[in-house]
Amino acid sequence: MIEGIHDPWLFVAAGLALNLTPGADVALIAARSTAQGFRAGAAAAVGVGAGCLVHTLAAALGVSALLAESSLAFTVLRWLGAAYLVWLGLGLLRGPAATPAVQATQAPPVVSVQRVFWQGFLTNALNPKVALFFLAFVPQFIDAGAPNKALAFAVLGGVFVVNGTLVNLGFAAVLSTLGRRLGGDGRVGRWLGRGAGLLFVVLGLRLALGEDR
Numbered sequence: 001m002i003e004g005i006h007d008p009w010l011f012v013a014a015g016l017a018l019n020l021t022p023g024a025d026v027a028l029i030a031a032r033s034t035a036q037g038f039r040a041g042a043a044a045a046v047g048v049g050a051g052c053l054v055h056t057l058a059a060a061l062g063v064s065a066l067l068a069e070s071s072l073a074f075t076v077l078r079w080l081g082a083a084y085l086v087w088l089g090l091g092l093l094r095g096p097a098a099t100p101a102v103q104a105t106q107a108p109p110v111v112s113v114q115r116v117f118w119q120g121f122l123t124n125a126l127n128p129k130v131a132l133f134f135l136a137f138v139p140q141f142i143d144a145g146a147p148n149k150a151l152a153f154a155v156l157g158g159v160f161v162v163n164g165t166l167v168n169l170g171f172a173a174v175l176s177t178l179g180r181r182l183g184g185d186g187r188v189g190r191w192l193g194r195g196a197g198l199l200f201v202v203l204g205l206r207l208a209l210g211e212d213r
Helices: 007-020 024-036 038-061 064-070 073-094 113-125 128-141 149-182 189-208
Strands: none
Touching: 007 128, 007 149, 024 038, 024 113, 024 149, 038 113, 038 128, 038 149, 073 113, 073 189, 128 149
C-alpha cells in the first residue's frame, strides 16, 4: 500500500458497506438488469464505476475542492445533475409506446449497451454530492504528513471504484437472474423500470430544490 495510507482494511469495509446502500446507481442497474439481462446491467455498473472514477481523479487533482468552494460551480453542476435525473426518470416512466393490452405481454424496449453505459456514467458523474462525499470520506484514511497526498487519494479512490464496480456487477448478476425467473415476459423489468423512473424524478427534484451546500 502507498505510504501515508492508514487502516486500509477499514477503508475497504466501510466502502463496501456504502456500496451496498441502495441509491440512484443501484436503481438504474436493477432496472436495466431485470429488463435486459446481465449484459445491460453490467454496462450500467461499469458506467457508474467510470463516473465514480471521474470524481476520484477530480478530487485527487483538487477540482472537487474548487467545486466545494465555488457556490456557482456547485449550483450549475447540481442543476445539470438534477435535470438529467428527471429526464432519465421520465424516460423510464414512459416505457414502451403501446396500448395497455399490448404492454401486458410486451417486453420493455431494448436500450443499446452503449447507451446504458452512458446512463450509468452520467447518473454518477453529474451528482455533485458524490464529489463532496469523496472529499469527506477518503481523506480520513490518509496521514496528515503523507509525502504524496494526491497519489494516496488516487489509490484509495481506485480501490473504492474497483470494489464498488464488483459489487454492482454482483447486483446485475443476481437481479438479471431474478428478473428472468420471475418475469420472462418483461413485466418485472418494466415495473422495476417505472419504479426506478419515479425514484430518479424524486431524487432529481430533491437535488434541484436542495441547498447549495
